[in-house]
Structures are given as C-alpha cells and as structure tokens.
Amino acid sequence: MLxxxxxxxxxxxxxxxxxxxxxxxxxxxxxYGNEKQFNEKMYLDHLMALEANGLxxxxxxxxxxxxxxxxxxxxxxxxxxxxxKYVDKxxxxx
Amino acid sequence: MNSGxxxxxxSAVSADTQMKAVGKKFQVTGISNxxxxxxxxxxxxxxxxxxxxxxxxxxxxxxxxxxxxxxxxNDLFAGIWLLFYNAKQGRLRELGRTLKTxxxxxxxxxxxxxxxxxxxxxxxxxxxxGAYAIPISATCSLFGALFAWIFLKQRPTKxxxxxxxxxxxxAIVINFVKPQGAPNxxxxxxxxxxxxxAWGLEGVFSSFGGAMIDTDVAVNxxxxxxxxxxxxxxxxxxxxxxxxxxxxxxxxxxxxWLAIAGMSAAISFVxxxxxxxxxxxxxxxxxxxxxxxxxxxxxxxxxxxxxxxTIVIGSIVIVLGAIVVTMNPLDLFRKGDA
Numbered sequence: 001m002l003x004x005x006x007x008x009x010x011x012x013x014x015x016x017x018x019x020x021x022x023x024x025x026x027x028x029x030x031x032y033g034n035e036k037q038f039n040e041k042m043y044l045d046h047l048m049a050l051e052a053n054g055l056x057x058x059x060x061x062x063x064x065x066x067x068x069x070x071x072x073x074x075x076x077x078x079x080x081x082x083x084x085k086y087v088d089k090x091x092x093x094x
Numbered sequence: 095m096n097s098g099x100x101x102x103x104x105s106a107v108s109a110d111t112q113m114k115a116v117g118k119k120f121q122v123t124g125i126s127n128x129x130x131x132x133x134x135x136x137x138x139x140x141x142x143x144x145x146x147x148x149x150x151x152x153x154x155x156x157x158x159x160x161x162x163x164x165x166x167x168n169d170l171f172a173g174i175w176l177l178f179y180n181a182k183q184g185r186l187r188e189l190g191r192t193l194k195t196x197x198x199x200x201x202x203x204x205x206x207x208x209x210x211x212x213x214x215x216x217x218x219x220x221x222x223x224g225a226y227a228i229p230i231s232a233t234c235s236l237f238g239a240l241f242a243w244i245f246l247k248q249r250p251t252k253x254x255x256x257x258x259x260x261x262x263x264x265a266i267v268i269n270f271v272k273p274q275g276a277p278n279x280x281x282x283x284x285x286x287x288x289x290x291x292a293w294g295l296e297g298v299f300s301s302f303g304g305a306m307i308d309t310d311v312a313v314n315x316x317x318x319x320x321x322x323x324x325x326x327x328x329x330x331x332x333x334x335x336x337x338x339x340x341x342x343x344x345x346x347x348x349x350x351w352l353a354i355a356g357m358s359a360a361i362s363f364v365x366x367x368x369x370x371x372x373x374x375x376x377x378x379x380x381x382x383x384x385x386x387x388x389x390x391x392x393x394x395x396x397x398x399x400x401x402x403x404t405i406v407i408g409s410i411v412i413v414l415g416a417i418v419v420t421m422n423p424l425d426l427f428r429k430g431d432a
Contacts (some may be wrong), residue, residue, distance in 0.1 A: 003196070004430020008307040018318040025400070046308070049371040053305035061113050069112040086196050086303030 002031055007045045010055055011077040014083050014093050018059050020072045023049060030033050047073050055079035124372030128381025131366035136388025138358040139228055142168055143397060145218055145351035150341035158279070159338045161217035162292040162328050167342065167401070169209060170321030176314040176364070197303030201312055202319060203298030209320020209329055212292035223282025225393035226268055228338055229409035230286035232386040235379055235416045236261040236295025245298050253320065260415025268408030293338045304346025309367030317360065379415040387413060 005010060005028070012027050013019055019024070021044045031040050050056040051073060059074045073081075128375050146152060147162050154160040179430070180186055192198040205347075219227035242248040250258070252298045268283075329335035342348055362385075370378035393399035 001194055002191055003190050004307060004311065005185070005196060006308045007195065007197070010306050035187065037188070038184075038338070042183070045363060049309070050305070052371045052373075055305055063109045069109060069110070069116065071116075075134075076375075082303050082306060086306065088195070 001051045003087070004041075005032055005037065006049065007087060008032070008091075009043065010050055010075065010079055011083055011087050013073070013081060013091060013092060016074070018074050019047075020070050022070075044071075047071070048094045049093060050079065055082055106363075119371055124369050124378070125381065128369035128378050129384065131362045131369060131378075131382045132384035133388050134358045134362035134365070134380065135385035136392055137226075138168070138362060139220065139354050139389040140392040140396060141351055141355035141358060142217060142307065143393070145348040145355060146217075146221065148345065148348040148351070149347060151348055152337055154338050155334055156332070157218055157222065157281075157334045158214075159329070159332045161221055162214045162324050162332060163335065163339050163342055165213040165217045166210070166321050166324030166339075167349070167352045168321070168359060169213065169317045170325060170357045171353050172360040172363070172420055173316075173318035173321050174315060175311075175357050175358075175360040176317055177313055179360070179364070180310060182316050183310070185308070185311060188308060189315055192311050192315065195303075195307075197307055198315075200299050200302040201304050202315070204296040204304075205316040205319045206297070206323060207292045208296030210324040212289040212296065212322060214324065214328065216289035217293065217408050219282045219284075219286035219289060221282070222278040222285065223276065225390050225397070225399040226279070226281055226405060227286035228389035228393070229268060229386040229405075229412040230265055231289045231293070232383050232409075232412050233261040233265060233287070234290040234293035235383065235419045237291050238297040239294075241294050241298045241420050242301075246301060254419050256299060257415045257418030258323060260418060261412050262415075264408045264411030264413075264415055266408075267404055267411060275405040297397060307370060312362075312366055313363040313367055317356075317363070323339055383416040386416075 002008065008028055008031070009024055011072060012024060016023075021040055024047070025038070025040070025043055029038075047056060054081050055076060056073045057076050059072050061069060061071045064070050142164055145168075150159045151164060154163075177186070180189070190348055193202070216227065216231050219231065223230075234375075239250050239254050239258060243250050265283075265287075300312075313394065329339050362382075366378060366382045369381060372378075386409050390405060392401070394401045
C-alpha cells in the first residue's frame, strides 16, 4: 500500500536540495497520478502545511517564464528526523 | 535601451508582490478558518443540548446513556459528512493508507481519548452543569501545555504558566456561585475537566509524526472512529444504552438536530486544523477557543441559560488564559507590522 500523500511528499523531499510543486508531482506521478486528488492545489496545500508544521521551509520563490509564482521548498532538520523516526524503511528514498 | 533591465526589475517586483499577496491571503484564510471553527463548535455545543432535550434522550435514565448516545451519533454523523467531503476531493483512499502508518496509529489512540472519552465527558458535563461546562472544557490548552511539559519535555515559558494560572482562576470564578437547581453541578464540572484532560492528551499523540498526515483525512478518521467506538462499544456497556440508541434512531427530531450538530462539528474540525496549518497551532487554537464565548452566548440566547456575572467573567478569563497559553498576544500586532 502507498504512503498517505502528504507523507509521501515529505519522504520525497528527504534527499532533495529544493523542490517545487511541479517537481514533486512529476516524481510522484507514477504512484499517485491516476487519483482525483492529484492536482496542484492539493499538492501545494501539502507543501504549505508541511511548512506550517516546521517540517519544511520555503527556500526561494520566483516567477517562471509565464509570470506565475513558483515557490521552492526544502526539508528541515525536524522534517528529516520525523521521516527517519516515523516513515517505514521500505518507503524511504535514502 | 534599458528595456532588458526594466523587464528584470518588473519581474522581480512582481514576484515579491505576488508572494506578499499569497502570504496575506494565506494569513486571512487561516484566521477566518480559526474564527469559523470557534463559531461552529459553539453551534455544535448548543445543538447537542437541543437534541438532548427531545424524547427519548431527555427522559433517559442515568447520567451516562444519553450523552454517549448523543455524542456517538453526533460524531458518526460528522464522520459521514466528512466522508462525502473527502470523496469529493478524491482522497477516500487516504483513510486506509493513513491507518497503516505509525503516525496514523498514534493518532487513533489520541482519537479514542479525544473522541468517546472527552466528548462523552463533555456532554455529561453539559447535561449536569449546563453552559458552565463549556468554558471549563476550554482549559484543555492548559493540559496540552502541561502534558507537553511532562511527556515531551517541552518546558513552558513564563507566559504559558501565566496563561495556565488564568485558566485555573477563570474556572474557580465560574464555580464561585453554583446555579440554582443543578444538583450534580460539581460532578458536571469534574466531567468537563476530564474532557479537557483527555483533549490535552490527544494533542500529545499527534506529536508522533502526525504533522505528516493530511488533517482533513485525520479529522475524518477521528469522527468515524469516535462515533463507532461510542455506539458499538461504550453504549452497550451502559445500562439501557442499547434501548436508548434504538429509540433515538427512530425519533426524527433529535436525529435531525444531531445531523446538523454533526455537520457543525465537521466544519469546525476541518477549519480548525486548516487554521492550525496556515497560521500555526498557537493562533489556530486561540481562535478556536472562542467557542466558549459562542457556546455561552447561544445557551443564554436560545436555551434559557441564566446570565450571571460569574459565568461571563469566568469565561472571559479562561478564553484569555487559553490564548496566553497558546500564543504571545503581542505577536498579533507584530505580525501586522511585518
């Protein structure tokens, strides 16, 4: 069985320097891509909620070529230790 | 000739502007969610009392059967409303996935404390002590901070201790003058305190990786588990419980009120957790705790609760104390400047 998606997002961020909502979704597409909840609004919610809980932080933001705001996030030390403690080893990326 | 530069400037400025707009929108949405959660929890607290005023709940024997039937049905209704909501969002599958994880299992232990135990005790408290039980239950942030200190080694600051003392002082004020004609008043207050303790403990169990769980999913599980546990396990253990449950299920008036109460509770929890994840747990809890105001206000307006100075002063002190426990009130102004 797959991880709950918010947990999967943090788990994916474990060994990444920086992610944005598009890169997260590209990485998780194979597993979660066919679900109705697989949309940018929901995944941005995941990133922002992880940020609000101190497990991730916003590392930078900028506009892309279309003039849309892109927010980049990275995992915090708290986030890393939470993954190490509570995410089952077989799901871990590193 | 300097068009290149000016384009760069505009884009940089508008990234900042957009970011500020996003941040501001986030803050406003978070605070409104917190306020909605307090208001709807006040509505829920009032409607459950309304539902309990109908037969067969009102004439049930003993002090336990009616509150547990009412809270079990209310939670089950809330859980069913939330199933519709999560189905619409396309994340029903998340429920099973969450239960399989360690943080999910820890949350379930917390749900059993916060659901059947705390909710049941809260409603017994409401039944015995009327609206007085509402502000007393709001001392749960005191217990949350206390348990975080004991179990999670999070030392409280002077501010938190001050807030705790305010909560206790408010509770004492409320109990200063007992209302007329409530023979089990003190027992009701004790039940409300049990609820506050269990809610405080529930928070501890969410600290084992619970922040990785989607709160809309967690709330859905909480209401379903709490409702099913109360109805299938607790109610059958109470004398006359099953008979009362059967009687209530076939009575349209209380069922209708419980369904609306369940919807208020569902909205309250979803918006509360949303607020917590947008403006932080401290501000979220402080806004949620305004339910004590609303609950007392609605009880005075619609349920004929007597309006006494002790209940007004006591509730205000407890709400202020709960706010001081969870946040530094000065931060609200500082954030406004930033």
